[in-house]
Amino acid sequence: MGESFSEYVKRCRLETAMTLLTNTERGVDEIAEATGFCDRFAFSHFFKRMTGRSPRDFRIAYARCRPSSTV
Numbered sequence: 001m002g003e004s005f006s007e008y009v010k011r012c013r014l015e016t017a018m019t020l021l022t023n024t025e026r027g028v029d030e031i032a033e034a035t036g037f038c039d040r041f042a043f044s045h046f047f048k049r050m051t052g053r054s055p056r057d058f059r060i061a062y063a064r065c066r067p068s069s070t071v
Contacts, residue, residue, distance in 0.1 A: 021059045
């Protein structure tokens with residue numbers, strides 16, 4: 001399949017975290033738990049290592065890029 005099992009799990013955890021950060025108002029603690037991390041610090045370290053941004057910075061950057069919805 002081109003990737004090891006551990007790489008697959010990391011990718012899935014990262015994709016889930018990115019979805020939760022961009023589509024929910026859940027806190028970092030909740031997202032850490034939902035993606036299988038023991039605490040927010042382990043999650044934040046993993047996320048920053050994988051993306052180059054902290055979860056908070058990622059969420060802020062995504063919010064700036066998202067088109068605002070006006071009705």
